[in-house]
Amino acid sequence: MKVEYINPFIKATVNTFKGFLGAELKAGKPYLFDKGNNDIRYDISGIIGLAGDVRGSVVISFPKLVALKVVSDFLSQEIKIFGDDVIDTIGELINIITGNAKKDLENYRIMISLPSIIKGPNHQINWMQGVPVITIPFESKYGPVYLFLSMKA
Amino acid sequence: MKVEYINPFIKATVNTFKGFLGAELKAGKPYLFDKGNNDIRYDISGIIGLAGDVRGSVVISFPKLVALKVVSDFLSQEIKIFGDDVIDTIGELINIITGNAKKDLENYRIMISLPSIIKGPNHQINWMQGVPVITIPFESKYGPVYLFLSMKA
Numbered sequence: 001m002k003v004e005y006i007n008p009f010i011k012a013t014v015n016t017f018k019g020f021l022g023a024e025l026k027a028g029k030p031y032l033f034d035k036g037n038n039d040i041r042y043d044i045s046g047i048i049g050l051a052g053d054v055r056g057s058v059v060i061s062f063p064k065l066v067a068l069k070v071v072s073d074f075l076s077q078e079i080k081i082f083g084d085d086v087i088d089t090i091g092e093l094i095n096i097i098t099g100n101a102k103k104d105l106e107n108y109r110i111m112i113s114l115p116s117i118i119k120g121p122n123h124q125i126n127w128m129q130g131v132p133v134i135t136i137p138f139e140s141k142y143g144p145v146y147l148f149l150s151m152k153a
Numbered sequence: 154m155k156v157e158y159i160n161p162f163i164k165a166t167v168n169t170f171k172g173f174l175g176a177e178l179k180a181g182k183p184y185l186f187d188k189g190n191n192d193i194r195y196d197i198s199g200i201i202g203l204a205g206d207v208r209g210s211v212v213i214s215f216p217k218l219v220a221l222k223v224v225s226d227f228l229s230q231e232i233k234i235f236g237d238d239v240i241d242t243i244g245e246l247i248n249i250i251t252g253n254a255k256k257d258l259e260n261y262r263i264m265i266s267l268p269s270i271i272k273g274p275n276h277q278i279n280w281m282q283g284v285p286v287i288t289i290p291f292e293s294k295y296g297p298v299y300l301f302l303s304m305k306a
Binding site for chain 1: 188200201202203204205208209212237240241244245264265266267269270271272273274275276277278280281282284303305
């Protein structure tokens with residue numbers, strides 16, 4: 001996967017958290033996803049498909065408690081129930097992030113799908129063999145946030 | 154969601170199971186997905202995003218034991234481990250189904266993403282408010298199989 005694909009997504013994620021939540025996200029070093037050696041835990045994920053010149057998907061994943069804090073700040077009210085508010089907000093976040101990253105990739109004709117949101121204690125998102133996937137770990141005041149980027153030109 | 158969007162996916166799912174597995178899938182009546190009233194259980198899902206004239210996603214979901222039987226038939230060897238073979242095969246199945254349905258929707262410019270595969274005991278796929286989603290339940294000799302179709306023109 002080309003580095004020029006990755007940076008727009010890091011930038012869009014950081015800017016979205018800054019702009020909508022006033023929160024600093026600190027991006028860790030991106031690394032190749034290895035499903036055989038993956039100890040990241042998360043309970044909710046937002047996923048968007050990419051089609052066109054580049055095909056793939058963008059996933060943002062959160063542990064439950066992190067998601068509840070992020071969504072509470074996003075909605076400016078304390079959200080304690082892991083329900084519809086969380087689903088809609090995580091969908092909105094991956095939508096904004098992917099839409100903004102796309103603007104920085106204007107040399108490519110990339111089209112994006114609608115978001116789907118996956119809930120499940122410690123679920124795992126995977127990709128087929130041969131698809132390059134990058135994990136980008138972020139630290140925040142809420143706790144860890146993960147971005148997964150799969151792309152094939 | 155227009156009915157003309159739904160039938161190609163039903164047909165493609167039935168034909169894929171027939172063609173690759175020699176298995177009859179019996180489609181139940183499609184119904185509107187209602188996340189507040191959803192008692193379907195599944196442990197692995199393949200998801201593909203749709204972009205272009207129609208945006209949305211296509212998801213195929215299986216209980217674990219059903220997936221193991223389907224993948225065993227697909228690979229012509231008994232698969233007992235819920236691992237990489239299952240992930241790749243479920244990804245392949247949703248890829249074939251979506252690709253074939255797209256051929257029947259040639260009046261629309263629809264582009265498809267790469268598949269992602271979600272594993273997790275009893276995870277749930279959701280969509281944001283306002284996105285119409287259809288559940289299509291199928292019966293098979295393996296057990297139940299579910300297709301979820303979200304689309305917005």
